[in-house]
Amino acid sequence: MAELPPTTKANRPDARLPKGFRDVTGAEIRAQSRMLQTLAKVFETYGYEPLETSAIEFTEALGKFLPDADRPNAGVFSFQDEDEAWMSLRYDMTAPLARFYAENAQKLPKPYRRYAMGPVWRNEKPGPGRFRQFMQCDADTVGTDNIAADAEACMLMADAIEALGIPRDQFRIRFNNRKILDGLLEVCGISPSDATDALRRLTVLRAMDKYDKFAAEGVTFLLGKGRKDESGDFTKGAELAAPAIESVIGFLEASKSNAPLATITGLLQSNVRAAEGIAELAAMENLCLEAGYTADRITFDPSVVRGLDYYTGPVFEAELTFEVKNDDGQTVRFGSVGGGGRYDDLVARFTGERVPATGFSIGVSRLLAALTALDKQTAKATGPVVVLVMDKDQVPAYQKLTQILRQAGIAAEMYLGTSGMxxxxxxxxxxxxxxxxxxxxxxxxxxxxxxxxxxxxxxxxAGIADNKAWKEARPAQVTVTEADMVEEVRKILARHT
Amino acid sequence: MAELPPTTKANRPDARLPKGFRDVTGAEIRAQSRMLQTLAKVFETYGYEPLETSAIEFTEALGKFLPDADRPNAGVFSFQDEDEAWMSLRYDMTAPLARFYAENAQKLPKPYRRYAMGPVWRNEKPGPGRFRQFMQCDADTVGTDNIAADAEACMLMADAIEALGIPRDQFRIRFNNRKILDGLLEVCGISPSDATDALRRLTVLRAMDKYDKFAAEGVTFLLGKGRKDESGDFTKGAELAAPAIESVIGFLEASKSNAPLATITGLLQSNVRAAEGIAELAAMENLCLEAGYTADRITFDPSVVRGLDYYTGPVFEAELTFEVKNDDGQTVRFGSVGGGGRYDDLVARFTGERVPATGFSIGVSRLLAALTALDKQTAKATGPVVVLVMDKDQVPAYQKLTQILRQAGIAAEMYLGTSGMxxxxxxxxxxxxxxxxxxxxxxxxxxxxxxxxxxxxxxxxAGIADNKAWKEARPAQVTVTEADMVEEVRKILARHT
Structure with missing residues (x-):
């Protein structure tokens, strides 16, 4: 701090944070760290190892250079080192995992299970509840294409949520498979990988997403020629042919009626890609059932979509099913608190070799909000006992009393200010x-x-009418010997916790 | 990750971190988090509240702009936001605390005690053991000039170290007071605050620092005309007058003989600044003694100097006194694992009002190294139980066995690879x-x-001579029913932990 220039009124900096950043204080930190410790314990029971990668990576290692660009892609905080190489703050936990795995593959067990908890940074426009620094909590398995790894990810999510005190009837792990959605798109004549089909793909998916709102009839318009709403506004459609529209609507209906796997199978069995996805789903379902995770905890749900451009196989989502009031006062399901899926192409960026991987991410602040809503963070910390300073020349005696409390494991403070009673x-x-x-x-x-x-x-x-009566009653005040202080304070603490 | 460009051999990024950064893995994370949890518990017993400020601050809020400079001072990682304002990664926990306190003074109790644990970043040349991202752990009290706050900081450091399992005869908290050193410099005719005296002040302090090496005779030369060493090299002296040299040597002798406060008092009592420092020391000593912290745990030591440009009153240091081998194989005291002192001018940068504060910082990696050297991190985690996959078509059965172990709280994995026995x-x-x-x-x-x-x-x-005998003996292998698996595994775990 040696070089701090003296400030005058004119050059004093504002005491504030840049937009989109925030400070986290007492109660929230304690609740979050309790939650993360519980999660870590469950992860370790599953054999996942903790990993803390550096917050700063080479920008190109994060994949945040666009081809032929001189500056890093938007969205990340970046700076140049003394050799002019670009470095960035990590924006998720997955890109650093890919770098770490590629760098240390020789030394790591295969498959390698790891969990990571820590802040990530996004150089994006902040909004209400959208911060530019936030906590992420991920668990991934790298180096196996065994579908059991995906089933295990679902079981781990279920066990983790349950360990936090959320009962079985208030959450559900729902899974699906990207290959099924890809197959469905293929049936509709849209290539799941061809870039020229990207807009049409999006139109189909958006139409599917409106099924709750517009029902089969409205979606049929959106998948076909387009739809005019009450105000006369026209939304252009995906221009699918009639059989394709029928397939999508059939899929949606099966989906919304919580159809068993068999129904979907019939619809898409003829598509090779979808058939592969369906076989994987059946294997996952079997693994979960055999291990005792029945459909009330882990269940197939064809409406699970998740980050379409990212996943290559199974996708899964953890949903809390209890109801809360939203910001508009409406009663809604709490909804998703995390999810993930299989991604098989990240490590190849470094090594050229395809390394299969699967994993999930938990929305730390969402899950914490859920626990608060359920009042699971009940260990409401009372503050420390305060030792008042009645005689300033007796500070050492008060300090001694304070230390006696602390050594008994009781949080305590001596008043350090200069004010009166x-x-x-x-x-x-x-x-x-x-x-x-x-x-x-x-x-x-x-x-x-x-x-x-x-x-x-x-x-x-609150129950005594006037000040005089209160003073005479001296409620809740006891006189004890110094030797009895700890015992008496313990009694009071027992009353209030 | 949608925008990740496909890589070819030519444009594949290296899987590596920038110089000075590192990944932290399993055992170290577990040991560090155990240590920090213990420290947090002791801090909370003292009434300190946890605080996690944002990693990113406005550069000017960190005080990292030089007057009239367009770009941030070196030493911090900085970038501009969309409005061209400069932001930086925090380089310590104290500057963000000052910003937080200035921003929230109205809402905070006074005094405000907080602790903070987290990474900080330094844009400096890395070296062996010197990283550009590392953990800091600080505890500070803001808003009181009560010397009891400084005494309490020393007691807290002592209790924290003891809570980690380091016995009382293996550490010592040593304290001093900046005002005494300032007084000594003043006696020598050097202003403790005048910038033009800065070089001479440094010469005196460096000379004092050589007392162990050159004894009184050599230091007398360095404080006076200068000193020629055996090779004939000449070191310019501080050119102090004879009485000033005598004062410094007297101070050093008193210091090295572990003189009680009274000896120092006699030497510097005539200097107003030093006298004030001595009175503060006496008060601190009294507070510690009254609370039962005798000189074997907390003691005055005039050789404690610490960050000279930063502190304004008491300074303190936590030293581990046991011996370890250094990198050259020599046996040395482990030495300092943290320290701090009173700093009264940081919040004034924002508000113009002087806000007294005191606190300390613990060197997280140093302290962790000490615990490892003392073998206090003995909870050596064994890995998970591994369920082998003997028949590929029986994966659900193996998965079930794995889940049974996990549900019993036993860390377990099913093998997820494709290889044989x-x-x-x-x-x-x-x-x-x-x-x-x-x-x-x-x-x-x-x-x-x-x-x-x-x-x-x-x-x-290891005890069986040949492979055949080994196979026949099948040591340490038992056959049990599925129902007895958990119990039998528990027996094995009990044998090995």
Whole structure:
């Protein structure tokens, strides 16, 4: 800090963060770290190893250079090092995993299971609830195309959610397979990989996404010539032929009626790509059922789509099924708290060799919000006991009392400010103190002290009409010897936790 | 990841990190997180609240703009946002704390105690053991000039180190006061704050630092006209007058003989600044003694200097006193693992108002190295139990066995690769598996399985002469029913942890 220039009123910096960033304080940090510790424990039970890669990577290792571009792609925070090489802050946990795996493949067990928890950064326009730094929590298995790895990812998500205290009837892991959607698109005459078909593919998918809103009739228009709404606005359609439209609608109907695998199978069995996906689904379903994860926890759902450009096989999503009020006051399902799938082409960017991988990401802040909504973060921390300073020349004695409490494992503070009794009580309130320790000269001479239960006191005060009566009653205040302090404070803590 | 361009051999990125960055893996992450959790618990017992500020701040809020400079000062990683404002990655935890406090002063209790644990970034030349991203762990109290806050910081450091399992005779918290060093410099005719005296101040301090090496005689030369060494090289001196040299030597002698406060008091009592520092030291010593922290844990030491340009009052340092071999094979004291002091001018940069503060920083990687040297990280995790896949068509059955182990809280994996028995055993070894589960068709028909204890097995193998004898003996291998699997595995785990 040596070079800090002195500031004058004119050149004082604003005390604020750039837009889209935030500070996280006490209660949220504690709740988040409890949650992440529980998740880590479940991940380790599944044999996943923790990994913390560097926050900074070469931009090209993150794949954030467009071909022929001199500057990194938008979306990442980037800077040049002294040799002018571009570096960036990681924007997810998957790109660094691919780099790490490619770099250390020789040393790693195959397959390699790892989990990662930490911040990622996005150089994007922030919005309400959309931050430019946020926590991610990922678990991936690299180096196997065994479908059991995908089934295991689903079981792990189920076990992790349950370990957080969310009961089985309030969540569901739903899975699908990208190859089925690709097959469906192929049946509609749209190549799942050809770039020239990209817009039409999007139109079909958007139409499918409107099934809840417009039902079969409306979607049929959107898949065909187009649809005019009540206001007269016209939405251009995907111009599919009649049999193709029928296939998509059939798929959607099977999907929404929670059709078993067999129904979908009939619809798409003739497409090679879809058939492969259906075989994988059947294997996953069998693995889950055999291990005791029945459809109430893990279930096939053809409406699961997820990051279309990214996944190559099974995709899965963890949904919380209980209802909450949304920002508009409507009652809605809580919805997705994470998901993932199989991606097989990331490591090849470095090595040229295809390395199969599968994994999922948990939305840390979404899941934390869910636990709060369910009141699962019930360990509501009371603040520390506050030792008041009645006589300034007795600070060492108050410090000693404070240390005695701390050594007994009780969170405690001595008041360190310079104010009198009333502001000290206000400070104790602000800190959420369960009680305060008061020792005036009278008490000290007798080796005693007073303990005032602030939570009981507040309750009692609410029931007592006037100030005088309150003072006489001195509710929730006891006098004990110094030797009994710890025991008495423990009693008060037991009352309030 | 949609925009990832396909790579060819020619444009494949290297799978590596920029210089000075590193990945942290399994055992180190576990050890570090155990250590930080213990520290957090002690901090919370002292009433410190956790705080996680954003990793990115406005560069000017970090004080990393030189006056009249267009670009941020070197040493920080910086980039411009879409409005061309400069942002930087934090390089310590103190500058963000000052920004946070200035921004939220109205809402915070006064004084405000907080701890912070997280990565910081330095855009500096990396070297052996010097990384450009590393963990910091700080605890600070903002908003009080009460010397009890400094005494408390020392007690907290002592309790934190002890909580990590380091016994009292292997560490020492040493404290001093910047005002004493400033007074000493003033006695020598050097202003502690005047920039024109900066070089001479440095010469005096460097000379003082050579006391161990050159003793009083050599340092006397360095403080006066200068010193010629054996090779004939001449080091220019500080050109102090004789009485000033005498004061410094007297201070050093008192310092090295572990003189009590009284000796130093006599030497510098006449200097107002030093006298103030001595009074503060006496108060701190008294507070620590009264609370039971005698000189074997917390002690005055006039040789403690620390970050001279930063601190304004008490300074303190946590030293581990046990001996280790250094890189050259010499036996040395482990030395400092953290320290801090009082700094009173950081928040004023934002508000114009002086806000007193004190705190310390723990060197996370140093302290972790110390715990490793002391073998305090003894919870040596064995890897997961590995369930081998003997018959590929029985994967659901193996998966089920794996889930049974996991649900019993036992870390377990089913082998997910495609290789045969031998590579599967090699995989289990690589994962540090305590045992493997083997179920062939014979066993399955009988509802049984084999459990092979790899650790006992390795021991036994070392004692058996030839391969044939080994095969016949089948050491450390038992056959049990499926229902007894969990119990038997628990027995093996109990043997090895």
């Amino acid at each position: 009333k502001p000290q009580m206000k400070y104790a309130d602000r800190r959420g103190a369960p009680c305060v320790i008061i020792q005036g000269s009278n008490e000290r001479d007798k080796g005693e002290l007073q303990i005032k239960d602030l939570i009981e006191g507040a309750k009692a005060a | 031998k590579p599967q055993m090699k995989y289990a070894d690589r994962r540090g598996a305590p045992c493997v589960i083997i179920q062939g068709s014979n066993e399955r028909d009988k509802g049984e399985l084999q459990i092979k204890d790899l650790i006992e097995g390795a021991k036994a193998a």
